[in-house]
Amino acid sequence: MSASPIDRAAQATPKGLARRIRGLSDRAIAWLFVGPSIVLLLAVNIFPLIWTINLSFTNFKANRLREAKFIGLRNYERILTDTDTWNSMQATAHFLFWTIFFQVLIGFTLAYLINKKFKGNDMWTTIIVLPMMLSPAVVGNFWTFLYQPQIGLFNYVIEFFTGVDSSSFSMIGDVNLAPWSIVIVDTWMWTPFVMLICLAGLRSIPDSIYEAAECDRASKWRQFWTLTIPMALPFLMLAVLFRGIENFKMFDLVVQLTGGGPGSLTTLTSIDLKREAFEKWRTGYASAYAVILFVTVFGLASIYVKALNKVKER
Template sequence: INRQFRTHSFWTTLILFPMMLSPAVVGNFWTLLFQPQIGPFNYVVAFFTGIPPTSFSMIGDVALAPWTIVLVDTWMWTPYVMLICLAGLRSIPDYIYEAAEVDRASPLRQFWSITLPMVTPFLMLAVLFRAIENFKMFDMVNLLTSGGPGSTTELASITLKREAFEKWNTGYSSAFAIILFVTVFGAANIYVKAPNQVKNR
């Protein structure tokens, strides 16, 4: 996608489309897809495996529910990471690659010596944003599984909501929120300093 071609704008927009949707819309959309009775996902799996489509539930099975969250989150946010990486690729001056070609560096050597080191700060930035977003994740998981089955997919945000607004454990929820804030702040501090170290190296 870093190369220009005739339908470049169309494909870029199509790839970035999941990122433009709100988590609530994504949660409802995938909940419908994973419904054992009417969802197309189970019927596709049944077609290839021969398993009855109503015999399993992706969001109701203890073993499958976490992978469902991973699948939906990857579908939604991979375009965002790709966009950051694309910005990193386009920030690399062409003359560096031209100099490498003059030195007869192979494409693989150019990737390891030029592309990857110069894109690494952007990758670290993407990891930082995704880590913070994972701590904030609530809408999508709440709509898909509500933290279930059991507590298999229960996130920190869902636990905080239950303790504060369902059980009314205000002391526990306040302490939990402070710990969560300190954790996010510490992780952000580490990831902010890491790109500078990579850049200096």
């Protein structure tokens, strides 16, 4: 009879260590293994979170020598009644909704096309994923040139297709266009990411299912809606979750592109929070702001993950 893996592991354990471990219960050994991770998690995640919550009830400023004063819920009240905060929430919601909408739409379409076997398939995949390999700061910077009314390629392309004079509109300076300018750049940059996730989903669908559908004389359209979409849905939802969390934190690309302007129209919550925390140094206020954002993202993400699990269970 051959030795079990556990026996083999026991035999391989150095004698000194085995002697020391022998007296420990399974639970104690489990703690021994997970303990360092828990300590690390407490130190770098949980403690800062508790400290942030604590600071959010004070008027603490990290750059000032004076002591922090407890001010109760004053910071929360000020944030939630501040129209600027709500404007940046609105800007964030606009950015989130439309970037995810376009990225999923275009990303899934591209994945669907790439999934069809054709000549040059791999080359096109590589070309499409290039934007997401660039640094967001670099992307933000060069798109400011592309958006330049006098020399920018983007405006010339619009002029070419629509006949509108290229120097007659400014994507990042116009109140109506600026929110869309950041949506366009983020979509350009991150659609490939969504495409790759969708591609993984599409390639996980066995060919036999489609063959069975063919035998049942199901049309391509019906196959798409009753097989492809439901089976790729968990992947799509995962892509939405990733992009949603990432774009809620969006900072570098937008700062490089618009600086939060014109006015405050593209000042997303992360930009607003950074200015409060590290430019105005209102640490207590910024902590309250961060707590509100954390609760919002955590709450939304929890609901979403539950929905995702339900879809996966189907």
